[in-house]
Amino acid sequence: MTFPVVGMVGGGQLARMTHEAGIPLGIRFKLLSDTPQDSAAQVVGDVVIGDYRDLATLREFARGCDVITFDHEHVPTEHLRALEADGIPVRPGPDALVHAQDKGVMRAKLTEIGAPCPRHRIVSDPADVEAFAAEISGGGAERLDEGRWSGDGSGGFPVILKTVRGGYDGKGVWFVRSAKDAEEPFRAGVPVLAEEKVDFTRELAANIVRSPHGQAVAYPVVESIQVDGVCDTVIAPAPGLSEELSAQAQDLALRIAKELGVVGHLAVELFETADGRILVNELAMRPHNSGHWTQDGAITSQFANHVRAVLDLPLGDPRPRAEWTVMANVLGGDYPDMYSAYLHCMARDPQLKIHMYGKDVKPGRKVGHVNTYGDDLADVRERAAHAAGYLRGTITE
């Protein structure tokens, strides 16, 4: 058999769903997972238990893999370079991935290529944060009419502070109203990025997939609705988004992928502003929560296209199969037994698509998602919200 072996580093739900999407292609899938209980480790045949931070473990794992890809962005850049030096294709490669690992590097590069970003600067201490706030308060060339961009606090506050590495889902992110609030972010000893608080009307995501050949496909731009800093609902396509802004967002994501040399799936999280502009919020170089709707709503899912890209196969059609597809995340609630909720959810909606990750339920933890699709957006949204709420236990009928 000449079918390749794809090595996946990380045992989370993205690895689980990538494995699921790889099965039809007949490829071999090999997993490096922290524990046998991890989401993907439960369902993959060929699992190595080990620590991705250890180079010897990575090297041993990579032996016999035709290509390495990732469930997360946490593998040290120097380890990735070592694997490449060993002759193992790493996709996305370290030069691209660093932009998803380090928010400081990301902002510098995006600014260099002219991608629209919130105003930002690496800051060294609370006094520096105050200085940054004063800068953006001062307005100047970048300041918009009516002060939209600079927040509405005093002297440029509030300001967003982010550790440049290690944050996700609202972790490693602070919203500070004064220099006095700004001490905690500096305690970890990690560089801190300050960003203006953008006065956005909603969040969008532009998902694209790019192959080593440079072929790329763009999914419809989606709206992502966050609750408490965690993605709650994704609507595909983003309702009411102008064709112009949609094309702009797709072009921006394709350009970022090309300029940064991304291979595989790239999610560009965006702010849409009241004055009709888009600004880059975050980048993720792997299948992404804002693309989960594609499993049931697109001709080719983000997971299938990610596998095709890392293998340098021609990419699949990214177009939607339904007028509207809605994804709702299932978070853990107080009640640990989600399986018993299947009866009601499945009986109520025979078209419902449930995707659970095999994770233990903890309050607030993402343990799965549901997809719904159809022609009537209100109905599609209601069905997704109901199922997610019922599984969580916040809806009881």
Place this chain on the structure above:
Amino acid sequence: MTFPVVGMVGGGQLARMTHEAGIPLGIRFKLLSDTPQDSAAQVVGDVVIGDYRDLATLREFARGCDVITFDHEHVPTEHLRALEADGIPVRPGPDALVHAQDKGVMRAKLTEIGAPCPRHRIVSDPADVEAFAAEISGGGAERLDEGRWSGDGSGGFPVILKTVRGGYDGKGVWFVRSAKDAEEPFRAGVPVLAEEKVDFTRELAANIVRSPHGQAVAYPVVESIQVDGVCDTVIAPAPGLSEELSAQAQDLALRIAKELGVVGHLAVELFETADGRILVNELAMRPHNSGHWTQDGAITSQFANHVRAVLDLPLGDPRPRAEWTVMANVLGGDYPDMYSAYLHCMARDPQLKIHMYGKDVKPGRKVGHVNTYGDDLADVRERAAHAAGYLRGTITE
């Protein structure tokens, strides 16, 4: 976690694709496979290698499973009864499954419940075959005008002979033109069923899924095109099938499932005759080749609904997502490297859905299938046939 463990006996492609469909449900999947190289064993996490014909192995495997289901029909009926006696739910159960294991039992039961069948009889030797041929040649109440049903040979020949157990894909089936031809089928010492050669215009399949609760869903009736006794192409829905005959076929499959106590997927393979009747050819109580189109063409696939049925969960919507879906089997050809054919197939048709089984290529062996869908049947058929032929190596451009 309260998610159940589904035990699957048999490591073939049906188990592989059932595992794939079970991943989103968050259930645990445990596999009993002959070898670690079997199609499903390559992609399942929890695999036991062992012989399903050995009761002790089955019992050990079943410990810790919440329900047992099957990739094939070859587990001895008495072993299934032993598992049931141990308190393990077996779905479908032995009383149902025996009808898919033994063609003699199947014909007797179908005749008892009034399901239309070709004329048939258990025969004991070549002389008995000649007597059967003479019987059906004689016509009588069951004989149609112009002798359609009785074949066109002399004295009722040709006749179909089948060993009552162990045959599939044309194996264990003989097409005999005289008593002299009829010696080989008796050599195995297995009872032999004689059936008239039905003068059919095409083959159909009615696929349904039934749960222990008795809930059932019916997929659209499909046309199945065989080449050399092996399924080549499935068209969903069957082109030009009258609504009346379609409803009749679905009702028949639902009635058979109920009368036989089937749980899970049931495929009823049918002959459509020139005078507009349907006759039952074969039964299969598991996901079936004639239902592979549902992976990409139906709201809920046969595999997902089989899992839901064996777990007694409410069943998913079986309706089609496209006007036409075509499945074409990929058979092994002379060239073992199918993966290199992906480049051309994927580039030519970005909507193509490939499903490979991880099997070594041997000439004539089913190693995968492709699905295509769309509004234009001629186009959808051409794309499926091209991809299957290109992967096999019989089409080279």
